[in-house]
Amino acid sequence: MTLDDIKDRCFITEEGCWEWRGALSDGRWPRVHAPNHSKPGSPKEVQGGRRAVWQIATGKPIPKGWRVFGTCNCETCLNPEHMDSGTTAKVGRFTRRTGRFKCNPARIAANRRLGRNRAALTAEQVAAIQQSDEPGTVWAKRLNVSRQTVSRARNGLMVSLASANPFAGLVKP
Numbered sequence: 001m002t003l004d005d006i007k008d009r010c011f012i013t014e015e016g017c018w019e020w021r022g023a024l025s026d027g028r029w030p031r032v033h034a035p036n037h038s039k040p041g042s043p044k045e046v047q048g049g050r051r052a053v054w055q056i057a058t059g060k061p062i063p064k065g066w067r068v069f070g071t072c073n074c075e076t077c078l079n080p081e082h083m084d085s086g087t088t089a090k091v092g093r094f095t096r097r098t099g100r101f102k103c104n105p106a107r108i109a110a111n112r113r114l115g116r117n118r119a120a121l122t123a124e125q126v127a128a129i130q131q132s133d134e135p136g137t138v139w140a141k142r143l144n145v146s147r148q149t150v151s152r153a154r155n156g157l158m159v160s161l162a163s164a165n166p167f168a169g170l171v172k173p
């Protein structure tokens with residue numbers, strides 16, 4: 001697995017995010033099969049997507065206690081330039097500085113383009129949720145959907161990509 005292989009399995013957004021089309025854990029977090037340099041012998045195994053990309057890009061083990069975290073608003077983004085690494089304290093500083101779930105109009109547009117929201121909510125409803133300060137419970141009641149659906153809409157991850165994933169089956173261990 002090279003960075004090009006990873007990119008080939010992603011949808012490239014206008015902001016340059018590489019949105020992973022392969023396997024996700026919890027319907028959310030990219031899973032990538034790649035050498036794990038952080039273990040003796042660099043065994044090939046399924047890892048969190050960003051950890052895998054970091055290790056592919058550097059060819060090095062991730063220092064103990066470090067986390068690899070995204071610096072854009074896309075949870076499924078595997079662009080090596082949209083991630084950073086460091087201690088948990090560094091991750092905390094970054095999160096506080098940037099705010100995690102702020103509204104991102106380009107991302108809403110990307111969602112709409114992908115038609116990803118049809119399953120439960122319209123793109124307009126998702127946009128309204130993302131631009132609203134009202135609690136998720138209010139939106140859940142208003143739209144008659146689960147709170148989880150609202151929170152996924154808010155985080156820009158409306159539905160699992162599994163059903164619409166053209167690469168399903170290609171990314172096998």
Ligand SMILES: [Zn+2]
Nearest residue numbers: 017072077082
């Ligand atoms: Zn990104």
